[in-house]
Amino acid sequence: MDMVGNDxxxxxxxxxxxxxxxxxxxxxxQKRAVDAVKERIYEAISNEFDIKNKIFDPSTPFRVADxxxxxxPITLFAAENIIGAVESKYNxxxxxxxxxxxxxxxxxxxxxxxxxxxxxxxxNYFAAGVPGSFHNRLFPKSTINFxxxxxxxxxxxxxxxxxxxxxxxxxxxDRIYCSGDNKEVAGAYYAQFKSDINDFLxxxxxxxxxxxxxxxxxxxxxxGVKLCETGLGMLQDLLGSxxxxxxxxxxxxxxxxxSINFPTYIPTIGELEDLIEQNNNFxxxxxxxxxxxxxxxxxxxIAAIVGAVAEGVMKEHFGDEIIKKLxxxxxxxxxxxxxxLEDEKYQKNIEICIMLKLKSK
Numbered sequence: 103m104d105m106v107g108n109d110x111x112x113x114x115x116x117x118x119x120x121x122x123x124x125x126x127x128x129x130x131x132q133k134r135a136v137d138a139v140k141e142r143i144y145e146a147i148s149n150e151f152d153i154k155n156k157i158f159d160p161s162t163p164f165r166v167a168d169x170x171x172x173x174x175p176i177t178l179f180a181a182e183n184i185i186g187a188v189e190s191k192y193n194x195x196x197x198x199x200x201x202x203x204x205x206x207x208x209x210x211x212x213x214x215x216x217x218x219x220x221x222x223x224x225x226n227y228f229a230a231g232v233p234g235s236f237h238n239r240l241f242p243k244s245t246i247n248f249x250x251x252x253x254x255x256x257x258x259x260x261x262x263x264x265x266x267x268x269x270x271x272x273x274x275x276d277r278i279y280c281s282g283d284n285k286e287v288a289g290a291y292y293a294q295f296k297s298d299i300n301d302f303l304x305x306x307x308x309x310x311x312x313x314x315x316x317x318x319x320x321x322x323x324x325x326g327v328k329l330c331e332t333g334l335g336m337l338q339d340l341l342g343s344x345x346x347x348x349x350x351x352x353x354x355x356x357x358x359x360x361s362i363n364f365p366t367y368i369p370t371i372g373e374l375e376d377l378i379e380q381n382n383n384f385x386x387x388x389x390x391x392x393x394x395x396x397x398x399x400x401x402x403x404i405a406a407i408v409g410a411v412a413e414g415v416m417k418e419h420f421g422d423e424i425i426k427k428l429x430x431x432x433x434x435x436x437x438x439x440x441x442x443l444e445d446e447k448y449q450k451n452i453e454i455c456i457m458l459k460l461k462s463k
Contacts, residue, residue, distance in 0.1 A: 136183070159200075173214075173217045205232050247315075255318060257366055303378070322371055323450065362420075384461060
């Protein structure tokens with residue numbers, strides 16, 4: 103068994119620089135999701151943790167793991183929400199509080215030093231970093247009480263081979279993402295997502311202690327909706343059109359444009375429910391869309407948010423030289439779709455919150 107994993111999976115880090123285009127400076131969308139799920143975390147911990155169980159002995163630390171933590175402040179808000187909910191549970195039952203340990207995990211390339219510098223000076227938990235891919239095991243068996251991951255599971259462990267193969271019916275020549283309007287492309291992406299989710303859930307089932315919880319926040323779609331029919335799809339199509347423009351100008355090679363694919367998949371609610379039930383390691387406590395208002399922002403803010411997520415993939419594929427020109431072009435073209443982005447009929451992509459409880463072993 104691979105206890106830690108060699109992290110040979112594809113890594114596409116967010117833009118981690120402390121700059122206008124960095125992920126830590128442009129994570130408002132993700133912060134809204136973490137805020138929206140706070141009540142569900144309190145409810146799950148209040149209803150599902152039996153703190154009189156011997157596994158919640160105050161002499162044993164209560165361990166929280168945040169997977170895909172990156173370096174921004176969002177992961178710290180999530181940890182505080184979880185610990186606050188556990189403290190409320192213990193205080194309500196007039197039980198002695200345990201000590202808390204929060205384990206922040208991301209790929210080896212993550213800047214853990216930057217994350218640790220942002221920790222509150224008087225934190226109420228012990229912090230540690232755990233490098234590695236969450237598609238593999240990260241922790242010893244039955245040692246984690248609560249696992250949290252936000253806006254990370256959409257990233258695949260690798261780009262499906264079929265969509266890169268010019269001789270495959272799933273070759274994704276005209277799009278840079280899984281738009282949903284090509285059956286073969288969608289099938290290849292879904293198969294990879296299914297494999298990755300299964301690996302993720304199997305690993306967590308070994309690591310989570312008896313009675314432990316798993317909270318997943320993930321970008322999703324209502325059943326029957328294709329990503330190309332949403333504002334998020336429009337933004338990715340716009341970015342793809344900018345690459346094609348640069349190819350026409352001779353700035354980048356056309357074949358390189360045809361071969362780029364984002365290693366991300368946006369599932370429907372139904373797909374997520376089916377995959378979790380098929381895995382059979384967890385009970386679904388709740389699964390549904392979060393109620394967040396549409397993010398209406400300036401074109402500069404929208405461009406910065408897209409750049410924070412996409413810049414790493416673009417640099418890896420095309421090099422550093424085109425980045426400024428690419429996103430300047432994106433910013434200039436953005437007003438052309440602004441009206442559609444603000445149209446309610448295109449605001450279909452959603453944030454999904456899934457609360458799971460490990461089945462008895």
